[in-house]
Structures are given as C-alpha cells and as structure tokens.
Amino acid sequence: MGTVQEELVYIGFEGCYVLINWKAGQQNSVTQAGSSSKITVVAMSNEAESSLPFYVEGKVVTGFQRGSKALGFPTANFDDNAVATMPVSMDNGVYFGWVNINNGPVYKMLVSIGWNPYFKNEKKSMEVHILNKFKEDFYGSQIKAVIIGYLRPMLDFNSIDELRKAIADDLEKVVDLLEEPESAVFKDDKYFTAEKES
Structure with missing residues (x-):
C-alpha cells in the first residue's frame, strides 16, 4: 500500500490547481474546487518519479x-x-x-x-x-x-x-x-x- 499524501497539484492541461489526497502509484479522481467536474490525477510512485x-x-x-x-x-x-x-x-x-x-x-x-x-x-x-x-x-x-x-x-x-x-x-x-x-x-x-x- 502506498503512503497517503496530501499535495497541491497543478494540472497544466486543465489549467487549475487541485488539492488531492493520493496514494503513490494509484489513480485518483478529484473534484476541482468550485466545480462539479472530475479530474483524473495519476500519481507515480516515488521510485518512478526519481x-x-x-x-x-x-x-x-x-x-x-x-x-x-x-x-x-x-x-x-x-x-x-x-x-x-x-x-x-x-x-x-x-x-x-x-x-x-x-x-x-x-x-x-x-x-x-x-x-x-x-x-x-x-x-x-x-x-x-x-x-x-x-x-x-x-x-x-x-x-x-x-x-x-x-x-x-x-x-x-x-x-x-x-x-x-x-x-x-x-x-x-x-x-x-x-x-x-x-x-x-x-x-x-x-x-x-x-x-x-x-
């Protein structure tokens, strides 16, 4: 199981910032503040990112x-x-x-x-x-x-x-x-x- 982390992420191609809780290596759907639309965020494992x-x-x-x-x-x-x-x-x-x-x-x-x-x-x-x-x-x-x-x-x-x-x-x-x-x-x-x- 990945470690739960909270991070402010800039989704460049969506043009917004979102605050998400995620587990490394898992795919997470989050809702942009003030919007009902879902944005899919894929978090790489720390090893992969390095x-x-x-x-x-x-x-x-x-x-x-x-x-x-x-x-x-x-x-x-x-x-x-x-x-x-x-x-x-x-x-x-x-x-x-x-x-x-x-x-x-x-x-x-x-x-x-x-x-x-x-x-x-x-x-x-x-x-x-x-x-x-x-x-x-x-x-x-x-x-x-x-x-x-x-x-x-x-x-x-x-x-x-x-x-x-x-x-x-x-x-x-x-x-x-x-x-x-x-x-x-x-x-x-x-x-x-x-x-x-x-």
Missing part, C-alpha cells in the same frame, strides 16, 4: 506494424537492448519528452512503454510517436530520447476508436506540456548532439 528525466538511445526497429495502419499514429520502435535499459522502477504507461533521429532536429514526442493491453502484447516495447511528418522510413537509424514526464498509465479500451481518441487526447496535452519552460529546456540538451560513447 527515474525522470530518463535518457535513452538505440536503433529504430520494425515494430508491430500497426501504428500507421491501424491507428493512424506512426511510431518509431526502440530496439530490445534500449528497452532493457529502462529502470525497473519506471511504471509502464504513456510518457512525453523530446527525441531526435541521427543527431538531427529535436522534436516533441509521446512514448508508450510496456505491454499494450488492448493489443495483448507479449513483449515489452517502447513506441515513440514523433510530432513531425517524415518523408520516408528510418529503420536502422539512431534514435535518442529524453523522457521527462508521465501522462497516464497503460489502459485497456473497448474499441480501437476509443484507443485512437485517447492517443489524440494525449497528443493535445503533450503539445502544451512541452511548451512549459521546465519542459522546453530539454529540447536544447547537449545529449542530442553528443557522439555515442564507445
């Missing part, structure tokens, strides 16, 4: 081939060696941050980490949706990412349309969150231009 920002580098590999075809959101998949570097303390879920390919321009990203419950994945994956349109595939390319924030846990959905809507909502939130000064500073991190250590 893992961020997380820097990861690898190769782009062929994934499940459903990001573009089934969902309409193409993804770049990290190789197994990169996935294996994830700290065991990091919760499975949807995160956000910054990414580049072959030391090129740095883009906003949404990244899904874990076993996608809707598709019943048997293998843990790290799938990145880059907020940029590329003219061609870049399988085999070097990919670097800095994961800086946690958005929500992995969820199951009743239909693929529900999943598409959830991803679209995630992307809308991430665009705003990455414009915040404390997030935007990572775009210029020297990590993105440094050569890989041998």
